[in-house]
Amino acid sequence: MILPIGPIHPSLKEPLRLKLKTRGEKVLTAEIDYGYVHRGIERIMKGKTWQKGIYLSERVCGICSYIHTQTFAETFERIAGERAPLRAQFLRVLTNELDRIQSHLLANSTYFKALEHETLFMYMLYLREPVMDAIELLTGNRVNMGWNVVGGVRMDVNQSHLDSIMKILLKLESEYDRYVEMFEHGPLVGLRSHDVGKLSRDDAIKARAVGPIGRASGLKHDLRENHHTYRDNLDLKVIWRKEGDNFARTMNRFDEITQSINLIKEVIANLPEGDIRKKIDIPAGYGDWRNEAPRGEVSYFIETNGNLIKDVSIRTPSIMNIDACAKYMLNDVATVADAIATYASVDPCIACTERVIIVDESGKSQEFDYPNYPKKNK
Amino acid sequence: MLDALKDVIRKSSIHVCLINTGGCNGCDIEVVALLSPRYDLEQYGIYVHNNPREADVILVAGAVTEQWREKLQRIYSKVPEPKIVVAIGNCPLSGDVFNQEGSSVYAPVSDFIPVDAEVSGCPPRPSEILAAILAVGPDAIAARGRQKV
Numbered sequence: 307m308i309l310p311i312g313p314i315h316p317s318l319k320e321p322l323r324l325k326l327k328t329r330g331e332k333v334l335t336a337e338i339d340y341g342y343v344h345r346g347i348e349r350i351m352k353g354k355t356w357q358k359g360i361y362l363s364e365r366v367c368g369i370c371s372y373i374h375t376q377t378f379a380e381t382f383e384r385i386a387g388e389r390a391p392l393r394a395q396f397l398r399v400l401t402n403e404l405d406r407i408q409s410h411l412l413a414n415s416t417y418f419k420a421l422e423h424e425t426l427f428m429y430m431l432y433l434r435e436p437v438m439d440a441i442e443l444l445t446g447n448r449v450n451m452g453w454n455v456v457g458g459v460r461m462d463v464n465q466s467h468l469d470s471i472m473k474i475l476l477k478l479e480s481e482y483d484r485y486v487e488m489f490e491h492g493p494l495v496g497l498r499s500h501d502v503g504k505l506s507r508d509d510a511i512k513a514r515a516v517g518p519i520g521r522a523s524g525l526k527h528d529l530r531e532n533h534h535t536y537r538d539n540l541d542l543k544v545i546w547r548k549e550g551d552n553f554a555r556t557m558n559r560f561d562e563i564t565q566s567i568n569l570i571k572e573v574i575a576n577l578p579e580g581d582i583r584k585k586i587d588i589p590a591g592y593g594d595w596r597n598e599a600p601r602g603e604v605s606y607f608i609e610t611n612g613n614l615i616k617d618v619s620i621r622t623p624s625i626m627n628i629d630a631c632a633k634y635m636l637n638d639v640a641t642v643a644d645a646i647a648t649y650a651s652v653d654p655c656i657a658c659t660e661r662v663i664i665v666d667e668s669g670k671s672q673e674f675d676y677p678n679y680p681k682k683n684k
Numbered sequence: 685m686l687d688a689l690k691d692v693i694r695k696s697s698i699h700v701c702l703i704n705t706g707g708c709n710g711c712d713i714e715v716v717a718l719l720s721p722r723y724d725l726e727q728y729g730i731y732v733h734n735n736p737r738e739a740d741v742i743l744v745a746g747a748v749t750e751q752w753r754e755k756l757q758r759i760y761s762k763v764p765e766p767k768i769v770v771a772i773g774n775c776p777l778s779g780d781v782f783n784q785e786g787s788s789v790y791a792p793v794s795d796f797i798p799v800d801a802e803v804s805g806c807p808p809r810p811s812e813i814l815a816a817i818l819a820v821g822p823d824a825i826a827a828r829g830r831q832k833v
Contacts, residue, residue: 315734342751343705343709345706362782365708368712369710371708432722434717438717448809450710450806657709
């Protein structure tokens with residue numbers, strides 16, 4: 307029997323259609339339909355200046371909106387062959403890690419909601435709100451921050467704000483362990499999570515799984531290791547696990563939150579003085595840049611004529627992770643409830659994934675160029 | 685007497701269905717933030733369950749994309765009377781940054797279904813969304829419920 311879930315369904319936060327092939331309560335295979343939030347961002351971005359493009363890049367995804375602007379700005383900095391001032395780089399790390407904390411807390415809360423563990427769901431949201439306050443204090447907005455510009459960041463931060471952020475983080479750190487322990491050693495939550503939704507290392511490589519999903523399956527891959535700010539100034543060890551089940555993915559996110567808290571402490575302690583922005587003259591050219599978003603690797607490929615964006619392509623992590631989930635994790639799942647929990651543990655972000663690419667049989671891919679795309683009905 | 689009793693009950697139990705018709709999901713996570721203990725949506729009798737067949741209030745977030753043009757109307761017709769629609773964020777009002785030449789969005793939402801309340805912002809703060817639901821929700825549901833009876 308085919309069990310369709312979505313696009314609007316109590317268990318889904320975003321529109322997507324899951325088709326589960328079931329026999330009784332057992333899920334045999336799964337198929338996923340996209341296309342509900344395709345807005346054509348890459349197409350709109352063409353022929354615009356970066357000042358307009360950066361707003362669009364921020365709205366590719368609402369949960370990891372920060373990292374898109376950073377990658378967009380750093381792509382242009384790479385085309386120009388320059389880097390932002392060191393203080394701006396540190397402030398970018400600070401915001402990025404705050405964003406990572408709130409995104410991971412949200413992802414884990416969604417997983418607990420899918421397990422119907424309302425208590426931990428509420429606790430995760432309770433921990434998340436102060437982090438949103440810290441982001442608002444730093445950048446002036448909760449979700450779409452508009453914090454990055456090409457060549458630096460938009461505004462400076464003063465010491466009293468840093469102190470408040472530090473206070474929020476210390477409070478988070480003191481309360482946080484209790485909830486992690488509830489999940490790690492709780493017998494019921496553990497039973498529902500161990501050995502469910504397994505993704506082996508080989509399958510993770512085949513499916514190009516990235517981020518916490520790949521790392522929980524034994525792929526030791528974190529782009530922050532290679533990013534110049536982290537590599538030269540900060541102490542970062544890649545967190546990874548071997549099990550590859552729902553438990554490992556959730557715990558990997560919890561461990562990364564601890565790591566992010568430590569990174570922010572390091573940034574606040576070593577924040578250098580200086581400019582936060584410098585003027586960069588952009589030449590004509592092509593550049594690409596990759597960064598570690600909360601969900602994995604986000605890449606931007608931009609071609610510019612010095613003023614306008616000629617061509618842009620965005621690759622986001624969720625598309626690989628959702629495909630890994632559909633193809634490898636949702637095979638022979640014991641119950642439908644486990645299938646939903648596995649799907650939630652992948653931390654799917656649908657708004658990111660909507661791109662149109664046609665891959666023909668020879669393996670050559672090309673962007674869909676809207677041959678007979680319907681005109682607006684106005 | 686019976687109407688008055690129904691009014692009281694309708695006002696204190698509002699079921700909400702959230703539909704993302706093609707936004708950046710920034711508004712979606714602000715609705716999730718409403719569930720948190722700080723805002724505590726359920727103390728007002730509001731319950732978010734994303735099931736259109738039980739909903740009283742539809743929250744629409746997002747400019748309308750190609751796929752949603754017909755589905756949005758179909759979902760709207762599935763929601764039982766009395767029903768109200770709250771558009772949250774700039775996308776359902778104007779299409780926000782997506783409503784430019786070459787895009788595939790069909791904003792505003794009011795072209796497709798009637799909208800009762802509009803909250804602007806990209807995204808609006810959780811407290812604003814809550815205020816909008818409470819401002820139009822209880823009274824309109826009660827009043828429209830009486831019309832049908």
